[in-house]
Amino acid sequence: MAVTDEAILRIKGMILAGDLAPGDRLPPEKELSERLGLSRSSLREAVKALDLIRVLDVRRGDGTYVTSLEPRLLLEAMSFVVDLHDDQSVLEIFAVRRILEPAASALAARHADAEALTRLRGLVAGVDDGADVENLVDHDLEFHRGIAEATGNTYLASLIDSLSSHTVRARIWRGITQENAVDRTLREHHAILDAIAAGDADLASALTIVHVSGVEQWLRGAL
Structure with missing residues (x-):
């Protein structure tokens, strides 16, 4: 040593x-x-x-x-490393997100308090179909961050947040090259939030899998 x-x-x-x-x-x-x-x-x-x-x-x-x-502080280095990965590596990052984010949605459905739900509803209501790509990206990051924080698990929230920086590019590409990206993303966010608010952990998890997998599938085709 x-x-x-x-x-x-x-x-x-x-x-x-x-x-x-x-x-x-x-x-x-x-x-x-x-x-x-x-x-x-x-x-x-x-x-x-x-x-x-x-x-x-x-x-x-x-x-x-x-x-x-604190977890968020210690995982900052991981966020830096994620940004250095090439396009092929980001597919592996999406595979990790596909595992973590549905679990976060399920936990949020069990543990989210009224304040967390109000914040998430405000985020969803604050974006409309006419939003540009950059606003959609910002909204998407905040929405998924809000779900992770609603779990009450700071390590899970920090880990998901540290994996998000590189995916911004994918969301921008998707918004530019695919029609109805804004409408589709907002509909998926509404559905996930409704499931969390209803306390339906299984549905929240399933809808999040579909949501993350949609971006992942597009990215595989683009690469």
């Missing part, structure tokens, strides 16, 4: 053991390296790596802190 990797694991171990909690400031470099039995250079590299993936926050002139460790 590389020395830097060992240093990363040691810091991770301190967090898991509760020696470092979210928001805590790390001990000075010299003190921490001696405590962990590591060289200061390897510790420094480990801190840089953990800063990149938002586990640590290096503040110049102030010190290094453990971040909030």
Whole structure:
């Protein structure tokens, strides 16, 4: 195991053991390296790596802190990686979405409160058939994000959100090249929302499968 990797694991171990909690400031470099039995250079590299993936926050002139460790923050790196994938890889991302988003719709049907349903209804009502492609894309992202957040599972919501950035291109392509994309998308969103509001988890899941699979099927043909 590389020395830097060992240093990363040691810091991770301190967090898991509760020696470092979210928001805590790390001990000075010299003190921490001696405590962990590591060289200061390897510790420094480990801190840089953990800063990149938002586990640590290096503040110049102030010190290094453990971040909030919230799911959305930790999954930001994944969103960046998703954006680097090529067109063929995005099909695999859609396959993952086809698994996760129907499950999210089913959970939302069981757990969505009145506030979440009101927000989702507002999103659906705020877009009409005359919306342009960019507005449709924004609406679609917010709608699916709202469903994921309504599950009450922050990890699931963050994971779905991190997979959404690359799919924006597919939604734009679909809107430009297919007729009635706006009308079809809004009808599907209305149906999904009605199923969630009715507490019908199975129907909400099935409708979401159809919705996501429609974009995936078009993308396969386009590629």
